[in-house]
Amino acid sequence: MRDQSFEFLQNLLAAPSPSGYEQPAQRVFRSYVAPFAAISTDVMGNVFGAIEGGGENRPRVMLVGHSDEIGFQIKYMDDNGFIYFGAIGGVDPHLSTGQKVNIHGSKGIIPGVIGKKPIHLMEPKDRETVVKLDAQYIDIGVASKKEAEALVRVGDPVTFAVSLSTLQGDRVTSRGFDDKAGSFVVAEVLRQVSELSAKLQVDLYGVSSVQEEVGLRGGTTSSYTVNPDIGICVEVDFATDQPDVDKKHNGEVKIGKGPILPRGANINPALFDLLAETAAAENIPVQFTGIPRATGTDANVMQISRGGVATALVKIPLRYMHTPVEVLSLSDLENAVRLIVATLTRIKDKQVFIPN
Template identity: 75%
Template sequence: MRSESVTFLEQLLSAPSPSGYEQPAQRLFREYVAPYAEVSSDVLGNVYGFIAGQGKNRPKVMLVGHSDEIGLQVKYIDDKGFIYFAAIGGVDAHLTPGKVVHIHTAGGPLPGVVGKKPIHLMDTKDRETVVKLESQYIDIGAGSKKEADKLVRVGDCITFASGFTRLQGDRVASRGFDDKAGSFVVAEVLRLVAEGKKKLPVDLYGVSSVQEEIGLRGGTTSSYTVNPDIGICVEVDFATDQPDVERKHNGEVALGKGPILSRGPNINHGLFELLYATAKKEKIPVQLTANPRATGTDANVMQISRNGVATALVKLPLRYMHTPVEVVSLADLEQAARLIVAVLAHIRTQEQFLPV
């Protein structure tokens, strides 16, 4: 992966963006795609990059990846200055105790730690019980509520203090790959299209959406705004090449083996086949997964927006989803962008995706 792209990815992952608080990441997305596309935003916070194609009666194609990540939010400050919090999105209560966090205040990020009773003071039953999130608390070192109130407000968002870490080969770890990896791929597609020698036969909208983790909200509104004929959602999916994941239920998915193409009722059959055939032609490795119901992604709301959209889902293998140490292969992200760019050149009309 080119160094400028890696730098952008690292910056995107470092920016705090729990659902509803995405603008630090969205500002980076806007800045990155501005040289390549016509950029706009909406009142919910979605960011759109538009590149016009050439030819008559061009179909509108929308790419979407969401920029929001899971996180926490300040709920209550007690008399001693300890801060109680709630989850934004699907936060695992197993993971939070003992973690360093950043509270994003009006004065900037404030470090804190999620407290944990020492194991020496716990009885056997306590050791086998997960402490509910509502009973966990953050220690910022304040000596009183009055002191904490000067620094923190109820409603401030909180992220885990975990950064971009290089592992072996092209594997990297960070919080927030779900789904800043998808937002990153959308940005890379816009860049590659703009730098290409030929204009596409489609009008392309690349969207970095918001509030996906709390109900596909930005995907709903951005799909309505764009009103696309064809849509491709870029998301992450469970890698099953770690020791403790059941393949019979989740399928066979590995890091470094290419992007994943989803199949099922949420996916337009013609668009899937075009993606699959293009991957073969371009010698891009792909993996397949089955989703027998609507997916829990922006592809779900995109498909049923207005009078319906021919929708596909390109996913990125991810280990340790919804933890502060999500792991991906950079090659999978590159291959996903390559595949989408190649597919766009083969889209002519919405009619080619009508069920027959």
């Protein structure tokens, strides 16, 4: 991966963006994309990067990845300054205790830890019980509610205090790959399209959407705004090459073996075929999965926006989803960009995506 792209990925992941509090990450996205696309932001906080194509009767193509991540929100502070919180998105209470966190408020970042009773003081039966999220608390090192309120306030968002680290080979780990990986791919597609020698025969709208983790909200409104003929959602998906995941659930999916192309009711068959044929023609590795239902992604709401959209998914294999240590392969990100750019150059007529 080129140095500037990797730096952008690092900055995007470092920026806090729990659902409803995405703007630090969206500012990073806007700054990166502004040199090669026309930028706008809507009242929800969705960011749009537009590149006009050439020719007449151009299809509108929308590419979307969501910028929001899971996290927490302060709900209550007790008399001793301990902070109680609720989950933003699907947080597993198994993994939150004992973690370092950052509270993001008007005073900047306030570090803290999610406390845990020492195992020595626990009854044997309690050692096998998960502490419910509403019983967990953050310790920021103060001695009273007054001290806590001078630093943070109810409603402030909280993230795990984790950023990008490299593992072996091209594998990296971070919080927030779900789905800043998607926003990254959207930005890189816009950059590469802007560098093509000839204009695409489509009008391209790259969207970094918001509030996906709490109900596909930004995907719904941005799809309505763009009103695309064709839509590609970039998401992450469960890798099944770790020891404790059943391949019967999601098929055989490995990190480093290319992006995933799902099939199912949410996917336009002609657009799926175009992506698969493009991958074969360009020697881009891809993997295939089946999703026999509506997907829990922005592709779901994009497909049924207004009069309907020819929709597909390009997914990045990801281990340990919704944990602070999500793992993916940089080559899968790069191959997703290659696949989408090559597919966009092949789109000429929206009519071919209408079933017959």
